[in-house]
Amino acid sequence: MKPLDALAAALEPVAPLPRSEAEPAFREPWEASVFAMTVALHQRGLFTWSEWAECLGGAIRAAQAAGDPDLGDTYYQHWLAALETMVARKGVTGAELLAQRKAAWDRAAHATPHGQPILLENDPLFAGGT
Amino acid sequence: MHASEDGPHPHGHDHGHDHEHSALSGNALRVRALESILVEKGYVAPDALDAIIETYETRIGPRNGARVVARAWADPAFREWLRRDATAAIASLGYGGRQGEHMVAVENTPEEHNLVVCTLCSCYPWPVLGLPPAWYKSAAYRSRAVIDPRGVLADFGVTLPEARRIRVWDSTAEIRYLVLPMRPAGTEGWSEEALAELVTRDSMIGTGLARDPAGAPA
Numbered sequence: 512m513k514p515l516d517a518l519a520a521a522l523e524p525v526a527p528l529p530r531s532e533a534e535p536a537f538r539e540p541w542e543a544s545v546f547a548m549t550v551a552l553h554q555r556g557l558f559t560w561s562e563w564a565e566c567l568g569g570a571i572r573a574a575q576a577a578g579d580p581d582l583g584d585t586y587y588q589h590w591l592a593a594l595e596t597m598v599a600r601k602g603v604t605g606a607e608l609l610a611q612r613k614a615a616w617d618r619a620a621h622a623t624p625h626g627q628p629i630l631l632e633n634d635p636l637f638a639g640g641t
Numbered sequence: 642m643h644a645s646e647d648g649p650h651p652h653g654h655d656h657g658h659d660h661e662h663s664a665l666s667g668n669a670l671r672v673r674a675l676e677s678i679l680v681e682k683g684y685v686a687p688d689a690l691d692a693i694i695e696t697y698e699t700r701i702g703p704r705n706g707a708r709v710v711a712r713a714w715a716d717p718a719f720r721e722w723l724r725r726d727a728t729a730a731i732a733s734l735g736y737g738g739r740q741g742e743h744m745v746a747v748e749n750t751p752e753e754h755n756l757v758v759c760t761l762c763s764c765y766p767w768p769v770l771g772l773p774p775a776w777y778k779s780a781a782y783r784s785r786a787v788i789d790p791r792g793v794l795a796d797f798g799v800t801l802p803e804a805r806r807i808r809v810w811d812s813t814a815e816i817r818y819l820v821l822p823m824r825p826a827g828t829e830g831w832s833e834e835a836l837a838e839l840v841t842r843d844s845m846i847g848t849g850l851a852r853d854p855a856g857a858p859a
Contacts, residue, residue: 547691612675
C-alpha cells in the first residue's frame, strides 16, 4: 500500500474495526512472546518505558511510511521491529546474529515432524549452545 | 514454549512438498531467534516470560478497572481519592503499574465527556484495562480521536448532547488515563459487584457509556 492509501485508510471510519469485549489479547503465540520479552527486558532495566514508547513510535511511523495501513492488526509486528532495534541499540544482539539464528530455527522447523515440539537442536546444522 | 500452537502450517502453500514437517511464519521465526538469544545470554528466563503472558492473558483485564469505577460510584471518599491521586487509589485495590506510569482518572459529567487515545504508540492503562483492543492501536483511531472525537463516538454508536464538551486525553509513556463514566440512573443502592457489571471497557476509554441497568442483569 502506498503512503497515500495509508492516509486514506487512516481517514476511514473506525466502525468496521473489531471491538469485542472478548477479543483475545494476542492473536498468535509469537505476539505474546514479543510482548513478554519487552516487559521482561524493561523489568530488568535494559531500557526505560519512555525509551520504549519512543522506539515503538518510530517503528510505527516507519511501517506507515512503508505503506502499512496500520489497522491495529500489525501492532505486535511494530513491537517486534522496535524490540529488534532496541536490543541492537543496547548492544545485546545485532542483526547478523538474529538473521543466523532465524535461519537455524527455519531449518529446525522443517526438520521437525508435525505435532512435535520444534527445538533448535532439530536444526541439522545445530552445533550446540554457545 | 508454544511450539505446538505456532508450529504446524496447516495450509502451507509454500511448503506443499514438505507437508510431513513443520514450518514457522517469518514473524514466529524472528521471535524465536530473538528469544533464544536472550535466554542464552541470560537476559530473560523462559519461566518468567510464560508468567508474564499468563498474567496478561488471564489475570489483568478490564474487570480490574470496572471494580475501580464501581468503588468510586459507591464510595464518595474513594471517588475523591481517585480524582486527587488515581495511582494510589487504584493501587489500594491491588492494581499497580508495572511500567511505573502515573494514572490519572478523568470524570465524565453532564457538561464534559472524556476520551482517551495515545497518538504516539497506543500506550494504554494496562493495570486496570489489560491489553488494548485492536481498534485502539489503529492509525484511524489514533488520528481521528484527536481531529474528530464526535465522529469517532458516533462510529461507536454514542451520541452526546451538542452542548456536552468532549476532552481528548493523549496518553504518554508516563501518564495513562482512566475515564470515570457517569453512574447510570436507577442504580441507587446497588452493590459494588452489581455496579461493576455495568462498567464496560469502552466506557473507561471514553468510546462508550456505562450500560443501562435495564439491559443488565441486576
